[in-house]
Amino acid sequence: MSGPGADELGPEEFARLHTRLLGLAYRMLGGWADAEDVAAETWLRWHTSRPDDLVHPQAWLTTVATRLSLDRWRTLARRREDYVGPWLPEPIDPGRLPHETVEQRESLAFGLLHLMERLTSDERAVYVLRYAFDHSFAEIAEMLGRTPASCRQLAHRARARVAPDGVGGSRSAQRALLDRLVAAIADGRAGDAVAMITEDAVLISDGGGKVKSALRPILGPDKIVRFLVGISRAVPGATLTAIDVNAGAALLLRQGAERRLLRIDTRDGAISAVHLVGNPDKLDRLELPA
Secondary structure, eight states: OOSTTHHHHOHHHHHHHHHHHHHHHHHHHSOHHHHHHHHHHHHHHHHHHOOTTOOOHHHHHHHHHHHHHHHHHHHHHHHHTTOSSOOOOOOOOGGGSTTOOHHHHHTTOHHHHHHGGGSOHHHHHHHIIIIITOOOHHHHHHHHTSOHHHHHHHHHHHHHHHGGGOSOOOHHHHHHHHHHHHHHHHTTOHHHHHHTEEEEEEEEEEOTTTSOOOSSOEESHHHHHHHHHHHHHHSTTOEEEEEEETTEEEEEEEETTEEEEEEEEEETTEEEEEEEEOOGGGTTTSOOOO
């Protein structure tokens, strides 16, 4: 690989660190283009601003990328106040982060990234640095200009706000339930579909004002199934393709130029959340089967 910093660090080290910067910024911001911008700016500062006596490149780069992500997060939070309908993260092909470990992939779960929208910017930064990248609280404190005690408290609050909901279940469980749900709806077995969904389940549809979607979350199994039946009738003959996004399973619905991504979270063998991404801006960068 060639690119910024490759000559100084060597191609393998640069590739590993570049993956790290992208993975950190994507988890912080929920969008791939934003993550690429943060990584590019971080490498620019590597060339122009790094100390001459720098001993630990990874720590310095992580600190810069974290602070840039925090600045961008605050800007994006203001823009999202004008977003049409609910906002969902941009789904990505996990192959975009080739140097991440299996353990790190758990923190890439789509449902978890959505739940992280509940967190403050500092809570999110501490959560990502601690549980996705295994930094100590002392290291995080230095990156954020805080004390280790305050970072520990932020991590505790963050876990309390997202951990009870889990991270969406295993890929195999998601795939099995997703296939059964779609089959039941296609066969007109609405009762069977309702039975697969928990009573407290929620469906969130993100069209971004560019495709027709629900402008508010849909609550409860009956309403969720009715909405999905309506979608199936609106796109008769749509092709369905099984794909993997983030750390889980999904289905791509295609009819002509229109595409929608359907994914679920599972809990105790049932569907606990349904996410439908239709905003084309969030699907254009996803590497989809032909």
